Amino acid sequence: MNHLPLIIKREYLTKVKNKSFIIMTFLSPLIMIALIAVVAYLSQINNNKKRTISILDESGLFTSVFENTDNTTYKYINDIPLDKAKSDVKQEEYYGLLYIGKGDLESVSETVKFFSEDSPSLTIISGLENKIERKLRDLKLIANGLDTEQIKATKANVRIDQETFDGEKSSKIDNVLKLAFGGIAGYLLFMFIIIYGNMIMRSVIEEKTSRIIEIIISSVKPIQLMMGKIIGTSLAGITQFAIWIILLGILSTVLSVIFGIDLTASQTQQQEMVQQALQNSEIQNEITLAVQSFQNLPLTNLIIAFILFFVGGYLLYSSLYAAVGAAVDNETDTQQFMLPILMPLILAVYVGVFTVIEDPHGTVSTVFSFIPFTSPVVMLMRIPFGVPLWQQVVSLLLLVGTFTFTVWFAAKIYRVGILMYGKKPSYKSIIKWLKY
Amino acid sequence: MSELLIADSVSKDFGNFRALNKVSIAVPKGSIFGLLGPNGAGKTTLIRIINQITIPDEGKVLLDGRNLQPEHIRDIGYLPEERGLYKSMKVGEQALYLAQLKGMSKSDAKKQLKIWFDKFEIGDWWNKKIQELSKGQAQKIQFIVTVLHRPKLLIFDEPFSGFDPINANLIKDEILRLREDGATVIFSTHRMESVEELCDHIALIHKSNKILDGNLIDIKRQYKSNTFEVGLQSNDSKRVIEEIKSKFEVLPATFKNVYDDIKLNVKIKPGTSSNDLLSFLSSRAEVHHFVEVIPSANDIFIQTVQNN
Structure with missing residues (x-):
């Protein structure tokens, strides 16, 4: 008798109909969006403040250096003493006063001072410093008889075109894109395992504490119950993830349309920089390249590998979670068994983040992409960089082999553990259960 | 009478602990079979083996003459001692789910559930969650779920625990009725009064x-000691007692009746008729009370366990 579909259906429906699950599903994207919106909105308000900065330039060297922007107005004042200027600025409630004293090209830099009511923002000070430095450099170059235009002309922009021996083009942006792809895939798997693995564990514990387990397993094989639980919970998880993504999409669109808050750029300073950069033809070039490299990504491979490694890795870990749930009586007893499960998982993410960035095909990342407990995360991070098919296949076979073993192992523990009450199990007693 | 279930020298080890040692039982069709024994004797292990929850290390179990196999799950209804239901699931949904796991179709399960719910007058529970019910109410649902798929073999492990006397009686009547409809019942309990009341056969595991099995009446016959409990009234009780003592083995007895009697346990020699004792007594005193002492299941239980 195959009751698997029935069990999956029940597990799925109980999860999906659970009140806290529903609340989590619909509330967390709202909370997330609300948080981002608040942060974005606040920093926008912060940056939108109009400021006026007075400039008292006694050296006369910087007459055309400061140009007004949307938020900042520069007012030059001339021929008044510093004290008078200070009190004027204070009276006018300007943001501050930039004072440049008398001096030649060498000594003037020592005389620069900024006066303000409160201590000024870091970005403004460094902006002013930059402007002054640049002007001074130009002036010094001229003083040394060099033409600034000429110097600008000598500036070269080098971008190394990367190409594999097979003729596949790549670039730095390409690498960033690949990292992002792999990183998101790996991280998604990591999150999925932790959230829904725990859910499986809790649901096993619930069956034990409510004492229904013996009634159920007099009708179905424990392994069927376990697999039904894993699959049903995963489907609920996929449903939740899908709703999250859709809701996040809808909400962010709605918010940016209604409130005009651009959630992608929370800082106007950066926005300006990006806009400036966009005008630069070099960057435009890079963007076309990025689009190209996106198209160059091994997408089919990526998607297929993503599904296979995701499912394999998830089953591997969730069966262990189910076993832990079966071994204990309540959630507080799970601690001692959680560490050995979480460690390889966290290791995988660290290895993925640190070594794959460094060298996607280096020894460490290659080895870890074969070890079944870390391979799903690490391999998913490596694949965008192009992993030979044989490696993927071998790693996948190892994963399937191990996952068959852990499911068998978990089923053994599960079968015995679900009927054990009252004893806090040790590793030793669990090993003994394997022989029952 | 043919047997529905035969366990043939079944053994089970848990690590170094032998939970069952070559235990054989034979459960006749249509009987109520009491599986008795102190805590931790191995009753639950045997029941779990019959339910295919645990696999025996040695021996075999036959149901209806065939080795146990997965299909047999449909033929067995099991009410475990450790029982519960999904707390946050609705009564109806849950009962349907459990019935379907036993291989019933959804429509059949629904129809049967309606009959049972009407019988127990709990139709309005259908949409309640288990956590809204009391323990006894939840036990009723468990009982219904156990018997719903009309199994040939019903196994009840301490079925009356958690029920008040009224509901315990209701359940007892249902068990008897199910037996009348042709079901065979295995009944595991410590409560000897319900064994006395219900069981035709017993097996004692220690x-x-x-350590003991067979027809309950046969066992009692085997354990009785030809002792009679007598209550007599006489003007000269001292002399009467002396006379009886000279002819029979006599022990003091305690029982209650309305007379101020001489109360004795009198043992007669095998082969002596009880009439001989009665006429001997009636010739010397007025007999108010004359009963053969038949050992109760409880006595047999304690005596056998202590002797082992």
């Missing part, structure tokens, strides 16, 4: 071994 420290992983079966």
